[in-house]
Amino acid sequence: MKKKILYVEDDSTLAFLTADNLEQQYDVAHFTNGKEAYAAFKKEDFDLCILDVMLPEMDGFELAAAIRERNVEVPIIFLSAKTLKEDRIKGLRLGADDYLVKPYSMEELILKIEVFLQRSQKQAPAKNTLCTIGSYTFDPANYAITRAGQTIQLTERESALLRLFIDNKNTILKREKILNEIWGNDDYFLGRSMDVFISRLRKIFRDDESIRIENIPRIGFKLVAP
Amino acid sequence: MKKKILYVEDDSTLAFLTADNLEQQYDVAHFTNGKEAYAAFKKEDFDLCILDVMLPEMDGFELAAAIRERNVEVPIIFLSAKTLKEDRIKGLRLGADDYLVKPYSMEELILKIEVFLQRSQKQAPAKNTLCTIGSYTFDPANYAITRAGQTIQLTERESALLRLFIDNKNTILKREKILNEIWGNDDYFLGRSMDVFISRLRKIFRDDESIRIENIPRIGFKLVAP
DNA sequence: AACCCATTAACAACTCGTTAACAATACTTT
DNA sequence: AAAGTATTGTTAACGAGTTGTTAATGGGTT
Incomplete structure (x- = not known):
């Protein structure tokens, strides 16, 4: 049974590449904006979320907050551009479990995903x-x-x-x-x-x-x- | 009365995120290198230490040894990068009370902190x-x-x-x-x-x-x- | 033997999850 | 709409299993 990942990224070139890679191992639902992603999250359960910070309409932080509102457990990984200011990163405390600075390597991303998926499997009862x-x-x-x-x-x-x-x-x-x-x-x-x-x-x-x-x-x- | 935590981490982005989270529950003193942290430790008492292993000047292990020198009881939690070799991780087990592999989730960290704080609280009067x-x-x-x-x-x-x-x-x-x-x-x-x-x-x-x-x-x- | 103490026995008292029963609400069909 | 059907809300009663308590038992020690 493949784990379900919610992936939100508006840069379609990058998204295509990433999603394509991830789909070998996971069941990936990709959205280009926060609103659609949130609508999808309301409908079904995901095992992990990967959110770009800069998104049209509803940014990554808002989306993360909305997701946390509904589910306190699901791991969230932020993707952020290097240029982010410190105070912006404060937004991370809304409940991100980790972040990755662009450009990231596929291995790096998959490594983080694996860590969180394994953990949520084990830690859940405690x-x-x-x-x-x-x-x-x-x-x-x-x-x-x-x-x-x-x-x-x-x-x-x-x-x-x-x-x-x-x-x-x-x-x-x-x-x-x-x-x-x-x-x-x-x-x-x-x-x-x-x-x-x-x-x-x-x-x-x-x-x-x-x-x-x-x-x-x-x-x-x-x-x-x- | 908030518990005092010594937190040493040189990645300022991650540190900011973590410290911000912990500050809701604890009194956190954050340092970016081992020397400053040790100087602070000499001045005041802490209830728990969280040390990154990779630090400039004085690495986490050295710092831990120095801290142990002065206080045999204070719980120490190491943070280590995933890339550390196995044998290094074994080393962790020996001196540290616990260790956490990056990336870790906030919940996991707080859980470990709580375990140690409660333990040290109970053991004393017992x-x-x-x-x-x-x-x-x-x-x-x-x-x-x-x-x-x-x-x-x-x-x-x-x-x-x-x-x-x-x-x-x-x-x-x-x-x-x-x-x-x-x-x-x-x-x-x-x-x-x-x-x-x-x-x-x-x-x-x-x-x-x-x-x-x-x-x-x-x-x-x-x-x-x- | 006498004593101490943990365990086992025996029965009373209680609690919780389930089931039952009926009322209220939502949905379907006519 | 109205009537009929299925689902849900709520309260109460039941019974299996758990706990409270006192007394009896038996191994170990002095």
Whole structure:
């Protein structure tokens, strides 16, 4: 199964060359501007993003921020021209995992891609940092969620589900995907069980209006949060 | 109180990115060469060091040796370029507490930092010093716990378990982890044995309401204490 | 023998994920 | 539109499995 890469680059000559090279090993979706790329990202999952910084309409930083909004995990590699000023590079902290200065060699790029793909494969299960969601703080290691000093203890399942939602904030999670990810498989009764859990999570967030779990009928759910 | 990190990296672009990220959580002092960094280290204490291996004037290994000379405890994390030869990387393993191969992700770096900071925080008080918990004083060396002049003698196991809880106060300890840590392995009957010990500890703390050992069903226990 | 302590046994109490049941909502067909 | 069908929201009840607690057991030590 080939890994899916989102590649955004407006210089079509360079893009053609690069995409052609990468396609031997990866499933590459290439776009020439940020808006189209973002639209594509909303539709499907990618395993890694390669973004040129200078793009028409929506630049690489904005795009990265938008992508991070939806997925806190996917590795992002920036491609930047040598001439960038220091302060511009500050933008990198939006969540880039690495950057490459043009002109780069193919080997160099592929090396970085491999490093990140291997890592995300391994590291995925071990992320235990606190994360904030609306006015709450979620502590995955302790299965606990805190707000204004009050702590609610979650069960293992509730916690796993909430974490999945937070990792995919503002993105649609398909029913099937949630079930396979957390319950291990997908049948009618597990689906109903999931509905019960979603109802319980909603109850927890009931008094913070900025957080909602929206249902997308017949498809899945989306955690909407700032 | 933010933890102080000594960060030495000569690639200013990468350094800027990294330092900027870390500054959200830590107090970062960044230097571009080993000599300046060492001078700074002589002046003040740091809680952790992050050293690039390739540095002008005084390389990461030399710097690490100099730092170790003055402080045998401070955790050191090396950053090394992918191109380093295997044998060099082996060298890393010997002196450093950990190393990270470039390119690394921010999350990975922060994860490692957290691991070391927490470790050094916990290890210090853990040895054999008296520690207070609620209105009690626990003396791990003598397996004894005192309150208002009254001393209760604990058994070796009770003491080991209590100490583990105190070292991980207000954090969930998984059943499996407790069992492996104290009993050496993890089977059904040892689990029941542990439950008995927890019941005994609870009995000891029964008259101090500020101390509880909470069960997190199917996961583990948490010592809740001020 | 007497004692200490960890383990095992036994049973009570509790928790969680699931299932059930019914209401509310969305979609399809007529 | 209206009626019919499928999906989702919510609450409550159930039952398997886990945990709390006390007592009995048995190996090791003095």
